[in-house]
Amino acid sequence: MVEKLKYLLAYAATNLVRAGWGGLASIASIAVSFVIIGMFVLLIQHINALVAQWQEQFQVSVFLDDQITPLQIDMLKRRIENEAAVKSFTFTSKEEALTNFRRELKGQESLLEGLGDNPLPASFQLKIREGYQSSEALKTLSAYLSRLEGVEEIQYGQDWVERMSQAVRIIKLLGAIIGSVLTLGSAMIVSNTIRLAVYARAQEIEIMRLVGATKAYIRAPFLVEGMLQGGLGAALALGALFAAYRFVAPTFTVTSPLFLRTTGQGFMESSIMVGLVVGGAAIGALGSAMAVSRFLKT
Template sequence: MVEKLKHLLAYALINLVRAGWGGLASIVSIAVSFVIIGIFLLLIQHFSALVTEWKEQLQVSVFLDDQITPLQLDMLRRRIENEAAVRTFTFTTKEEALASFRRELKGQESLLEGLGDNPLPASYQLKIREGYQSPEALKGLSAFLSRLEGVEDIQYGQEWVERIARVAQLIRLLGVIIGSVLTLGSAMIVSNTIRLAVYTRAQEIEIMRLVGATKAYIRAPFLVEGMLQGSLGAGLALGVLFAAYRFVAPTFNVASPLFPTAAGQGFLESSMMAGLVGGGAVIGALGSALAVSRFLKL
């Protein structure tokens, strides 16, 4: 079995070299498609890191009624402590809220002169677990907390959370559409290249059929050749992407003060790179299968 695979691989390499500029053009065309796919994967990876960072900073603010009793405050704390969606929480008194507000004014504290009683409420700030950061989960948590005694208001930036969720869905949808189109295009490129190779070796194939070779035996070398073209194209695309990334990342890393996690992301994850090369091989095999099947039906 191993010897047969080695023979197929050697035969496919010889045929790929025989294809000359046609085979090289096919590999380069596949590489261009995979460069575009790789760029999109990089954008998705960095955007996902950015969304993760934003979600880590997400908090739900539970503002308390000024008339809340110590018993109600203790019961509320227990309810929050036992809530599955809450990762951690902190309590801010009215006095701490006012002191924090004064610090934020930065030299404009005179605006608070004559304010009288402290108008800021005490509050709980809740950090949310990863599985409960969707708009639906936050809306449910907000509705639950707002019904508890002593709670005056709930704020968690609903519009901002929903906007982030919509953008993430749009990015994923675009990724599926662009990836599907480029995958189909790559398969057609390989199919056309292999079809030319099949017609070039038509006499050889006919002789193989006359001596009793099965369709699977005839198809195997072309499938391996297509897989080689696809994987070489994807590998070339990864090399181009990596070189471009190493050159561009240090120069245009201007977003790091605003988005430190996303800016600190490296190149594509190893699973993504393996997926690209494997995907190239699968696309190459698919294109070859289409070309050979059409020829064998004639």
């Protein structure tokens, strides 16, 4: 088995060298495709890290009516404690809210002169469990809380949450569409390159068929050649992306800390990189199978 694998790899590598510029063009085309795919993977990875970090800090503010009684506050606490979406919560009284506000205005306390009675409401700050932070889940929670007696207003950055959710969906959909188109294009490029190699060795293949070689035996070297092209193209793309990332990241961290310094996210995870190389090899095998199958049918 090992000897057969060595033979297939050696034969495929020799064929790839024989292909010359055609083989290099095929590998380069796959590399360009995977650079674009990899850029989307990096973007989505950073967005996911940013969203995860935001979710850890996310809070829903429940502002209470000024006329609320201590008994009603206790009842609200029990209701909130029993709510499955709430991970934890804190209560801030009117007096605590004013004290915190004064602390934030340190040196500018004169701005509070003339306000008379404390205008700030008591409130609950809720931390939301993972799985309940989608726009729809937050709307449901907000609608429930707003119906409770003594609740004046609910705030959780509704517009921002919806815009963020929509942006993530659009980027993922766009990445999937572009990735699918590039995958098909890469498979076609490999198919054309392998088809030329097959036609160049048509006489050799015909002799193999005459002496009883099976289709699988004839197909195997070309499949391995396609896998080499796809895998090398994906590996080159990762190398180019890594070099660009190392060069751009320090500058990007300063000019736009949102994605790098805030998230602390580095280059791709090793499992994703392995997946891209394996994906490249699979695309190469697909393109090769398309070319060889078409020839063997004739």
